[in-house]
Amino acid sequence: MTTSTSGSALHAGAPPGRPILEARELVAGYLPGVNILNSCNLEVHPGELVGIIGPNGAGKSTMLKALFGLVKVRSGTVLLDGEDITNERADTLVRRGIGYVPQNNNVFPSLTIEENLQMGLYQDPRRFIERFAAIVDIFPTLGDRRRQRAGSLSGGERQMVAMARALMMDPKVLLLDEPSAGLSPVRADEAFIRTRKINRSGVSVVIVEQNARRCLQICDRAYVLDQGANAYSGPGRKLMDDPKVIELYLGTLAADVEQAQRGVEEADKGERADKGERAGKGDDDAPGAHVG
Ligand SMILES: Nc1ncnc2c1ncn2[C@@H]1O[C@H](COP(=O)(O)OP(=O)(O)OP(=O)(O)O)[C@@H](O)[C@H]1O
Ligand SMILES: [Mg+2]
Secondary structure, three states, X not given: OOOOOXXXXXXXXXXXXXXXXXXXEEEEOOOOOOOOEXXXXXXXXXXXXXXXXXXXXXXXXHHHHXXXXXXXXXXXXXXXXXXEOOOOOHHHHHHHOEEEEOOOOOOOOOOXXXXXXXXXXXXXXXXXHXXXXXXXXXXXHHHXXXXXXXHHOOHHHHHHHHHHHHHOOOOOEEEEEOOOOOOOHHHHHHHHHHHHHHHHOOOEEEEEOOOHHHHHHHOOEEEEEEOOEEEEEEEHHHHHHOHHHHHHXXXXXXXXXXXXXXXXXXXXXXXXXXXXXXXXXXXXXXXXXXOO
């Protein structure tokens, strides 16, 4: 339920300890005098999978860009493992352990899969063999098809290459902007499962999604952004069951929610059986919270 409006409600259900990535009261925008983010807050704790949902134009992509140095932060702070990285350049942030996958134009179509992955490691090319092996462990198809041009791949396969490229530098935190966008329902489910697989390999993940229900199903916690500000936060499944969140942001009947949930759980069964749930993850008993 959505009861609390106090400070802790900003990060409802967050585990104790220092976040690996933290945004404090970010104000950011593109045009002079126009702020898109109006004091936005976000915490990602080590090993967490954190979702950001909200209406079109809420500022979700802008939030990721602000974290990754692609839009100027006018005030507020971004901290990586407690160190101030506000307005650092994107290439510096990659070196410091942040990976970012934009929604569009995220592969080099004329290059092969292998060359795309090399681009992801241009700051440290000597590690290619080691990192490529680690990536193929997560995405075996990429190894089989390493010589294929990225331009000839399907949308879902390109998305996989884009994620893999961002993983080449072995980031601590991966920022994903709508990995399921434009994909068929089955391919979208694969993108979500892949996201969770990456998370379970030890990478903290922030995922922005239009597909709010599926996002909430896989997340440890999520933030609802609305008009550039925090509206709700909490464990994914708590938000998914919250009547206010359903009414305002999920825009559908509970029956649809359950159906969607069944779909992902079915698709996910095999993976779960293989890997096993990571111990100690998520706090399903913590309530969601409205941020007033
Ligand atoms: N490059 C830009 N220049 C100026 N305004 C921009 C730019 N990019 C985004 N905006 C504006 O910032 C606001 C937030 O956009 P943003 O892309 O962050 O929203 P979003 O929550 O990601 O939306 P969507 O769900 O549609 O992807 C919108 O009003 C948008 O028009
Ligand atoms: Mg967006």
